[in-house]
Amino acid sequence: MNRFPALLSVIALIFAVLACSDGTVATPQAASPTSLAPVVEPTSQPENPEPAPAILETRRLTLEFPSKMRAGVEGDIIRLKLEVDDLGNITPTAQFEGNTVVGETIQIPDLYETHNVTAEANLDMAGMLIQPADAIYEPLKRGQSATFFWSIRPQEPGIYRGTVWLHLNFEEKSTGEQTRIAVSAQIVEVEAVDFFGLSVNLARTSGVIGAVVGGVIGFPFIEDIIKFLFKRRKTLIFFCKRPRQGNI
Missing domain, CATH: 2.60.40.10 (Immunoglobulins)
Incomplete structure (x- = not known):
């Protein structure tokens, strides 16, 4: 007879607990490894990086x-x-x-x-x-x-x-x-x-003429030849100036 009131008290306590809760029992869940690891965002890399400029x-x-x-x-x-x-x-x-x-x-x-x-x-x-x-x-x-x-x-x-x-x-x-x-x-x-103030072609031509004149002046007997030509020229002039004798 003494145990019956204690049993009723236990049953009443159980119903009181059930009445306060929403009827669901929370079960512990293990933490996932990903939830504990730090989040690292990947850095973007260019596909074709530009070469460093040359020194x-x-x-x-x-x-x-x-x-x-x-x-x-x-x-x-x-x-x-x-x-x-x-x-x-x-x-x-x-x-x-x-x-x-x-x-x-x-x-x-x-x-x-x-x-x-x-x-x-x-x-x-x-x-x-x-x-x-x-x-x-x-x-x-x-x-x-x-x-x-x-x-x-x-x-x-x-x-x-x-x-x-x-x-x-x-x-x-x-x-x-x-x-x-x-x-x-x-x-x-x-x-x-220019060469001595003259054009190159004129200087060359003058040199050729000078060489020819120098060669003529240095030719042997040139003086006798000049005298002979001068006397012949005077003779030709004398005959040209003589009066012509016509028929009477």
């Missing part, structure tokens, strides 16, 4: 040429020099022993590790005898200079204008792919003067 090497380009020369009797030299200039200074235009010197700074890609670099120079001047007439090629190394020479000779007096071209040829060592770029185009002007 530029500063060099000084100096052109020297004669401003005046005699036509047909002398030749001269035109010189182009490509040398390293770490300071990037520009050489001012100046006169050196009658020649004109023009300087400028240029910047070229420093690709000596991956490419074979060749400097190509050419002188284009119409009416002038030029040696060599074709382009000149010089291998170019880092920190080393390259110099080009042309021998010129004008045949006629006048003003000769031309252009000195400089190109760089890059050949990739791994693939052999070649690239040619123009670096500089400098104007050259040379004045060819």
Whole structure:
């Protein structure tokens, strides 16, 4: 009889708990591994990244040429020099022993590790005898200079204008792919003067005439021949002036 009220109390407690809850029993769930890991967003990468720009090497380009020369009797030299200039200074235009010197700074890609670099120079001047007439090629190394020479000779007096071209040829060592770029185009002007104030053709003709006159004067017995011709001329004049006798 004493256990019955305690049993009723337990049953009443169970119903009270059920009445307070919504009838569902919460079950613990294991945490997923993805919920605990930090979220990392992927960074976008370009499909074809651009190559890094090549380092530029500063060099000084100096052109020297004669401003005046005699036509047909002398030749001269035109010189182009490509040398390293770490300071990037520009050489001012100046006169050196009658020649004109023009300087400028240029910047070229420093690709000596991956490419074979060749400097190509050419002188284009119409009416002038030029040696060599074709382009000149010089291998170019880092920190080393390259110099080009042309021998010129004008045949006629006048003003000769031309252009000195400089190109760089890059050949990739791994693939052999070649690239040619123009670096500089400098104007050259040379004045060819007359020989002793005369044109070249007239000077040559005068020389020939002088040689002939000198040879005649130095010919043996030339004086006797001249006297003989002079006496014969006087005799011819005398007979021409005599009166003619007509028939009576």
